[in-house]
Amino acid sequence: MKPELVVSSGCTIGEGPVWDERTEKLYFIDILGRKLFCWNGREIEGTITFDQSLGFAVLRESGGVVAGLQTGFYFADFDGSSARQVADPEPGREDGRFNDGKVDPAGRVWGGTMPVCLDTGYGEAGPDSALYCLDETLKVKTMLTGVIQGNGMAWSADAKKFYFIDTQRFCVQEFDYDLGENQLSNGRVCVEIPREMGIPDGMTIDDEGMLWVALWGGSAVGRYNPTDGTLLERVEFPAMNVTSCCFGGKKLDELYITTASLGTDLGRYPHAGGVFRIKPGVTGCPSYRFKG
Ligand code: CA
Numbered sequence: 001m002k003p004e005l006v007v008s009s010g011c012t013i014g015e016g017p018v019w020d021e022r023t024e025k026l027y028f029i030d031i032l033g034r035k036l037f038c039w040n041g042r043e044i045e046g047t048i049t050f051d052q053s054l055g056f057a058v059l060r061e062s063g064g065v066v067a068g069l070q071t072g073f074y075f076a077d078f079d080g081s082s083a084r085q086v087a088d089p090e091p092g093r094e095d096g097r098f099n100d101g102k103v104d105p106a107g108r109v110w111g112g113t114m115p116v117c118l119d120t121g122y123g124e125a126g127p128d129s130a131l132y133c134l135d136e137t138l139k140v141k142t143m144l145t146g147v148i149q150g151n152g153m154a155w156s157a158d159a160k161k162f163y164f165i166d167t168q169r170f171c172v173q174e175f176d177y178d179l180g181e182n183q184l185s186n187g188r189v190c191v192e193i194p195r196e197m198g199i200p201d202g203m204t205i206d207d208e209g210m211l212w213v214a215l216w217g218g219s220a221v222g223r224y225n226p227t228d229g230t231l232l233e234r235v236e237f238p239a240m241n242v243t244s245c246c247f248g249g250k251k252l253d254e255l256y257i258t259t260a261s262l263g264t265d266l267g268r269y270p271h272a273g274g275v276f277r278i279k280p281g282v283t284g285c286p287s288y289r290f291k292g
Contacts, residue, residue, distance in 0.1 A: 003237050003257065007039050007275035013241075014258035014273055015202065016056045016100065018287040019248030026248055027065070028258050028275055029054050031099075032119070036065065038078065039275070046078045053119070055098030058109055061289045066134070068098030068111040073134050089113075089132045089140045096129060100165075100202060100244070102153045106179055107291030109134040110143065112150015112164075125149065125168060133182060136292035143184055152203025152244070154211060157285070163190070163211055163226060165200045172200060172211060174226055190226040197222065197231075202244025202258070206282040212255065214242045221245055221257055223280075235280075239272035240264050247284030248277075255280045 011030035018027040026039045036057045038046040048057075048065070055068040057076070064077035072088030090096055090113060097119075101111035112131045117123030131144040144164070152165035155177065162177040162184055174190035177183070191211065193200045198218020205211055210232060211224045219240055223233040239259035248256045254277050261273030 001235050001278050001280065003235070003276040003278050005238075005271050005274050006256070006277045007037075007044070008271065009037065009044070009274050010261055011258070011273040012262050013243060013260040014275060015243045015260075016058075017202075017244055017246040017248075017256045017258050017275065018058055019246050019252075019256065020059060021252075021286050024248075024250065026256055026275070027057065027059070028256075029057050031055065032262070036067070036076075048076050048078055048083075050074075050076070050083060053097045053116075055113075056101030056111060058101060058103045059287065059289045061107065061291050066101075066109050066290045066292075068101045068109075070097040070116075072098070073109065073111065073140070086138055087134060087140045089130070089142070095123075099149060100151045100153065103288035103290050104133070104179075105155055105159045105288060106182070107136060107288060108182070109290050109292075110153055112147060112153075112166075114147075114149040118149055118168075131164065134290075134292070135182070136290075138292055141182060143182075144187075151201055152213065154203050154205040154285070156205065156209060157207070161226075163203065163205065165203055165213070167199050167201060167216070170195065170199060172203070172213065172224065172226065191224045191229045193222075198242070201242070204246050204255075204284055206247070206280070206284040208282055210282070212245050212280070212284075214244050214257065216241045216243060216260075218242065221255070235278060237276055239269050239274070239276075241272070246287055252283045252286060253279065255284070
C-alpha cells in the first residue's frame with residue numbers, strides 16, 4: 001500500500017478532506033493558511049481565502065460550503081464574495097477557534113472547538129471546548145462539553161454509534177447515538193493510542209466498521225477495530241504530521257490523506273503538506289452535504 005502524492009499543496013496544516021461524489025472533486029483546507037482548495041483530479045481549480053483560521057469546510061446541498069472559523073459557522077462560495085456568519089456558538093471567546101468538522105448522515109454540520117494556545121504553544125489547554133451541531137434551520141445544539149481539542153468524527157453505517165477524537169485525550173471515544181433525537185449518550189473509550197504512535201487527529205470509517213485514524217507526529221494512518229481497540233493496519237506516509245483522511249474515487253475505494261508541513265524537516269520530508277492517496281482494499285462512507 002504505497003502512498004501516491006496527488007496534490008503537491010505544501011500546506012502548513014493540510015486538513016479536512018471532503019470528497020464530492022457528484023463532481024468527483026476533492027476539497028481540502030489549510031488551517032493556518034486560511035484557505036479552502038478544490039482539486040479536480042488534475043489541478044487546483046478553485047480556492048476560497050478566509051480572514052480567520054479555518055477549522056473545516058464542508059459542502060452544502062444548495063451550493064458552496066459551510067466553514068468553521070474562529071468566530072463560528074459561516075457560509076462561503078467560490079465566487080469571490082465574502083463569507084457570511086451563520087451562528088457563533090462561543091460568542092466573545094477569543095482564545096478559541098473551530099477545529100475539525102463533518103456533516104452527519106442526516107445532513108447537519110458538527111464542529112468541535114479548541115483553544116488557540118494549541119496553535120501558538122503559549123498557555124495551557126483545558127477542557128473548555130465543545131462539540132456543536134448546526135441543523136438545517138441554522139440552530140446550534142451543544143453535543144458535548146468538556147472537550148480539550150475537538151477533532152476526528154465518524155458515524156457507524158446504521159448511525160447508532162458516533163466516534164469522536166478529543167486529541168489531547170489520546171484515544172477514540174465511542175457514543176451511542178440517536179439520529180432522530182440528535183442525542184449522544186454512554187461515552188466510553190474504544191481505542192487507546194499509545195503516545196509513541198503519534199496523537200490522533202482526523203478520522204473516517206470504512207464499510208467494515210473499522211476506523212482510519214490520522215496520526216499527527218506518527219507519520220501514519222492507523223486502521224483500528226473499535227469493538228476491541230486493536231490496531232489492524234498501519235500505513236506510513238512521507239510526512240511526520242498526518243492530519244486527516246476521507247474515502248473518495250468513483251467507487252469510494254480510495255483513501256485521500258492530508259498532511260502538514262508545520263514543524264517538519266522539509267529536507268527529510270519534501271512532500272509534507274501534500275495530499276496523498278492509497279488503495280486501502282476496502283470501501284468507505286461518502287462525505288455528506290449540509291441540508292440547510
Ligand atoms: Ca484535525
